[in-house]
Amino acid sequence: MKITIKDIAREANVSTATVSKILNNKDQRISKETRERVLLIAKEKNYIPNLMARSLVTRKTNTIGLVLPDITNPFFPELARGAEDKANKEGYMIMYCNTDDDSEKESSYLEMLAQKMVDGIILTQSANKEGNIESLNKLKIPLVLIDRDINVKNIKGKVLVDNFSGAYEAVDYLLKKGYKKIAYITGPLSTTTAIERLGGYTKALEDSHILINFDLIFEGEYKAQWGIDGTNELLKSKVEFDAIFCGNDLIAINVIRTLKEKNIKVPEDIAVLGYDNIFLSEMIEPPLTTVNQPAYQMGYEAVKLLIDVLDNNKDGKTIKLKTNLVIRKSV
Amino acid sequence: MKITIKDIAREANVSTATVSKILNNKDQRISKETRERVLLIAKEKNYIPNLMARSLVTRKTNTIGLVLPDITNPFFPELARGAEDKANKEGYMIMYCNTDDDSEKESSYLEMLAQKMVDGIILTQSANKEGNIESLNKLKIPLVLIDRDINVKNIKGKVLVDNFSGAYEAVDYLLKKGYKKIAYITGPLSTTTAIERLGGYTKALEDSHILINFDLIFEGEYKAQWGIDGTNELLKSKVEFDAIFCGNDLIAINVIRTLKEKNIKVPEDIAVLGYDNIFLSEMIEPPLTTVNQPAYQMGYEAVKLLIDVLDNNKDGKTIKLKTNLVIRKSV
DNA sequence: CACATCTGCGAAAACGTTTACCTAAGTGCA
DNA sequence: TGCACTTAGGTAAACGTTTTCGCAGATGTG
Incomplete structure (x- = not known):
């Protein structure tokens, strides 16, 4: 049986509110003894917080949607890797989706991500069709574009390359x-x-x-x-x-x-x-x-930008990264 | 403002229970008129169910964790792609994690996935260390191994290659x-x-x-x-x-x-x-x-197996795929 | 001593669903 | 008429958290 905050509260003779505050390090006005007792019990019982429940009230899932054309194109694993590394560092997880540049798949995925209540979405937009932009405009979730530009209203940022x-x-x-x-x-x-x-x-x-x-x-x-x-x-x-x-x-x-x-x-x-x-x-x-093209960096910067937007609720930044010519032997 | 099942219920003059039943097609004893009225309102208002809330009660997230050594190794995008295609087909989404074959990262990710309450995990196990197997044994989530074998108790299935x-x-x-x-x-x-x-x-x-x-x-x-x-x-x-x-x-x-x-x-x-x-x-x-190695198929089969396990709650199957020699010019 | 402030914690609502059980009206039948 | 079923839908608890507000006692202040 999963153990919950209630179990801990009972065992420690405190309320669930107190346990929650201690576990989240929120309310500083809690005696050292209580704090340590609760922490100890939590550790002993191997308590794992239920992020669903938490998200329900906080409206934050710490999850980012990453929607790409095709992870099988070697450009994107690099990018995905950059994104994941930064996300992980900041305590986020990534849901990834391949659209195959198919706008129906894309909007289906965007809807699924909306249901899952991801905090934000990083998108390499597919075929630039009418209906698609419509549905992007409807989307209430913070959106950061990566690699491909597009004209949509509620874009919270862009990471592009020149x-x-x-x-x-x-x-x-x-x-x-x-x-x-x-x-x-x-x-x-x-x-x-x-x-x-x-x-x-x-x-x-x-x-x-x-x-x-x-x-x-x-x-x-x-x-x-x-x-x-x-x-x-x-x-x-x-x-x-x-x-x-x-x-x-x-x-x-x-x-x-x-x-x-x-x-x-x-x-x-x-x-x-x-x-x-x-x-x-x-x-x-x-x-x-x-x-x-700095693929890894693009993914990294996109997540960084998105999280920044999420935390500070400002938007509009566009990051434009530089390319450079790599001279080898095919010319 | 997000619209909820309550809003629909109010508008349609029914209870939330009724709305829920209709939206999920659960209870067949509901009059056609009510059903259609509710459905219409839901569509009009562009209702998007909150999967957090749902998961909280159903204990099902329709999310699968995919933990791999490194998506940057070209073997894995294929595999990930196979996994995602099948998952998508079955209405699941995938959270992906790169462990870099680092057992600490691996167990940290496994814990995060547990918190997110993913329904199951597909794992290419990293460095086969003591502590890691410990923590795998503790994990309560259905686990399907892919590519690499390992001796852990609560494995629900394996997809290996000969x-x-x-x-x-x-x-x-x-x-x-x-x-x-x-x-x-x-x-x-x-x-x-x-x-x-x-x-x-x-x-x-x-x-x-x-x-x-x-x-x-x-x-x-x-x-x-x-x-x-x-x-x-x-x-x-x-x-x-x-x-x-x-x-x-x-x-x-x-x-x-x-x-x-x-x-x-x-x-x-x-x-x-x-x-x-x-x-x-x-x-x-x-x-x-x-x-x-049939990487795409491995991913595909792993998700298939996992979902099968989830639905039917049986376990133990091991799928062993065949390799074949591809003769080109380097020999 | 009277009042204000601080300390430590709890009560309870809220988040948005699902679901087991209940009810009230209608129907069929002897 | 009396009883049992069916039909259509409602009630309310439950899922596991977070968070606002409140309160009692302790401490400080003039």
Whole structure:
């Protein structure tokens, strides 16, 4: 049988109120003897507080919802890990949800999290559809956006990365290295990340007075398979190109594989540049030149920001983290 | 303001009991009109049940704890994904925790999960220390082990993989290919997985009448860094070897990298064989020959088993999944 | 000595549900 | 008419906490 605060109260000859105060270290005006007696009994009986009951009255669950597209994409475990580490440090736990970039799954999860009364939600928003934003607006729970931006009212904070300058720097690097016909195999342009990176890509080309060739831009998903399919589409299209900038590393790695299979050498024939700097990007052959995103830090900062918002009930902060180009051998 | 069952009751001129019964579809003896009226009001007011309050009386949270060593190890996202998919399908949510194979973190998490009153816990047990097993025994929550076996009383089920035969098949394959001096860079022998794989390794050698050379066995962690360090130790030790069997793919991939850096060719000079078949194992050069573990399925089955146990209150089942050798180019 | 303040603790309401049991009216039947 | 059932729904306790307010006695203050 679970032992409760009542059992302790009875045994110690005090009221439950007193026990509660002692256990939570709330009311300082309690005699040392009583305090120690209660604490001792609690320890002896191996008392475990019932957080449901507590939450019911305090309206605080010390739980955070983390909703991500897909934990299987190596970018997200890092992020999740950062989030969890900070959460743990602050006494929070994390409920995690994979949306597969499916807006129905997303809103279903958001509702479930609302029922569970999580204190806050950290969200990498999926496909940016009407209905979804509706339901986000309805949501009463503090929301912190991470990675992808979106225009919703009750956002309590954002942790973003400067995708524009990340992409700019990458493409500029390619240009400085002498590449002129740079293809871009991007993720879905329904995400702000993809849009911003596209912005960086075009700006870099413009600044070098290179005309943008839309036949060189291929839009797909942020998934490994798209690296293969995108490369094939690109090759089939017969446009000339000497480098490929990729929406993320997962794509880039599979671009390289596909090129190799066709006996196209990287970087001698074609240069490939990725985005994310997932840990396996340095383990492939050739090691991938890529734009480093501080995934762990993003998760960490998001939780930090959220808890800060929760504690102080102010909002609006946007944290913008920097990327940096990691030069390896694929360019 | 959150609207509650009371608000609905007032508006519909019925008692909260009636509302509760209708919302949960419990008591069939309720007139159609009342039922529909209540349902309508609930929908209109966008009623969201408070799961805390419910859990307090039903003693069920529909939440599962998933405690893993490290989500950053690519084996685990797959597993976590499988777990989450099944959980979601059954109306459960998952709280996830990284232990870093640190037994203190593990027991701290287990206690937190107990406080949150999760219905069950799925555990990949960390370092197999005394105190830990103690605290597991004390735990009152249904426990399903996954991946790593361990001897604890109140286990409600296990989802394991046949590590012995997996390793046996792998080493046997190396032997059949003509390799005779097979080094083994293993994970921590405090885990049952490592022990069982070592068993498969030795048995395969014995069956081929090859004497086991303990100088060829190097024990470390299931981490990327150990692939580098282990290789260096092996090379420094000056024992002769023609193949390396690795504790997992993360190790194997870094073994290959390290060998390459020293201009040792894989597989021409040295063959390398991994374990896990994480998705990046086919993306490296050369693509890794490895033992496939059904990570996704493991997670899926574990949740299935746990929910089954929860619903029917029986226990004891052990599911043992099969591995299979995936032949690529590293041998 | 009269009053104010402090100390140590308790009573009871509140959080939002579920559920075992009860009731009152209606129905069927001999 | 009298009795037993059914129907439709209500009462109230229970789940395990937290928290506001209150109170009695002790102590200080002028």
